[in-house]
Amino acid sequence: MAVTSWIRPAPYDASAASLTEHAHAIGEVMAGHGRLWLGPFDPPAQLPAGFEDAALVVPTSGSTGAAKAVALSRQALLASQDATASLIGHGYWLPLLPPTHIAGVQVIARAHRTAQVLGLDGPALPRPLPDLRGHFDSTAFVALAEPALAQAQEAGLPALTSLVPTQLTRVVTGATGADARARAVLRRFTAVLVGGAATPQEVLARARGQRIAVRTTYGSSETAGGCVYDGTALPGVRLRIDGADAEGAGRLLVSSPTLALGYLFADGSSEAIGTELATSDLTSLDAEGALSVLGRADDVIITGGRKVLPQDVERAIDRSLMLRGLVRSAVVVGVPDAEWGQRVEALVTLEAGVEPAEAASLVRSALRTTEVPSFMIPKRVHVVQELPLLGIGKIDRSAARRVATDLTDPAGG
Structure with missing residues (x-):
């Protein structure tokens, strides 16, 4: 990538203007016109060797407490987006997550990828982008989702969105009339990705019983977001267990075209990931290769x-x-x-x-x-x-x- 300067949006405040600024910056990355820095510290004056292709830098939560960021190439982002689309299709995305971490970034980036693949005149996102400053509840969700669904239908595209478990739980377990209406609206989405943390099985069962097309995702900043959907690895993703105990549980290792280049640190140092990511997750694989996440090994x-x-x-x-x-x-x-x-x-x-x-x-x-x-x-x-x-x-x-x-x-x- 010839561009060496970084796009650095103003701090995200959940307003429509802030979301629009971030969406534009993500679009520049998707078009190959810029690099986006969302890291928790200032970017280095020069990228370390092996990080020259970094197009997106996002914060990550490490167990050591030291601030660090994950650097991803545009190729890794595209691989992730296309693998996801092979499962749920290219569609119209309703962004409900902050575009400051990989899950929220990828919602918007997938909408830009939809436009690239289908030849649209702009990203497959609500116009105008919504204001997300209010408290998320069923009433707020309906107000955000209904216009997006109408625009998706007009564009002839499937409606897609991504939630964290807390958001999904509020919608599927609520007992008010507003909650019932929200569930009816959520049913109209072709896929509802849920990740970011473990989702209670009871919540997933209730959502599926309500005919909501929820898809669980497993992934991290290092894998450019979800790389395992409903326990099954996306195309090109390979999983293996290291140091399995008598019950088959061990640390998960991931090989994937979506892997990040590595980590950048505030002191200017770096750490490459290589061809296989050693996660901190304690997991098991069944005979069919379905992944179960038991928890973090460090926990x-x-x-x-x-x-x-x-x-x-x-x-x-x-x-x-x-x-x-x-x-x-x-x-x-x-x-x-x-x-x-x-x-x-x-x-x-x-x-x-x-x-x-x-x-x-x-x-x-x-x-x-x-x-x-x-x-x-x-x-x-x-x-x-x-x-x-x-x-x-x-x-x-x-x-x-x-x-x-x-x-x-x-x-x-």
Whole structure:
């Protein structure tokens, strides 16, 4: 790419003007006319060797706490977009995610790719682009989606969108008339991608039971977004498990034409990814090659020599009938413990009107009625106003671990 300067939009504020500026910048990348920098620090004066083809730089959440960014080539972006289109087709995209991370960028980039492939006079996006500053709920979704659906129909294109699990959950589990209307609108989309974090199986089952064409995605900034849809790798993507245990679970390795060039750091250093990405995800593959993500290998809690996958405990909390209508969300972490090495603890947010003083004992009592072994039941449960988040709806487990370490909750002991 001959262009060496970077396009740097003003900080994203979710307004229509801000979304339009970002969409234009993404279009420049897709046309091969510019490089887009969305990294969490200033770009280097000169790209390191091996990064000369970088066309897009996005922030990523590392476990070390050091700011880093992922550099992607235009070729990797195109490979991702075309692989996705081979599954769900080129279509008209409703952007509902911030275009500051790979998932939101790719929604807009796919709309530009639709225009390139089909010869349209502009990206297959709503005109004008929506204002996303308001709180996302069913009423807001309907107001955004209905005009987009009308424009997609007029263009003769399938309507597509992407949500994070929290957004999908609000629509499919709501009990109001506005929620029912939102579900009817969401059914009109040819595909609804959901990723960014684990989606509760109950939510997916309800969505599919409501005839919503939800497609789960697995991927990261390093893979240019989703590279596995509904457990199946996209064309050209190869998965393998490293260091599998007796149950077949191990760290996931990914080879793909969508892989990033590597990482850039604030101090000017870099780290190439190469031809295979070693993820931090603990996964398994069944006999047909379908992927199951069990959690992040780095998040495994070792307590008294026993291994605890926090997601197993979180799913048990989410599925507990005793906690339905009481606990809104939960994250399970390990905190240092002199006797056990690590101690299992939980942060929970509550539904309106629930008494915090009773929540800790209720969570522990409810888990005792499940198949969760006693050593996996949190020793302490801390009630917080909000769970710490990073990216677009992902739980910040490092921050949650710090919160749990700093808090003392006598009711949870």
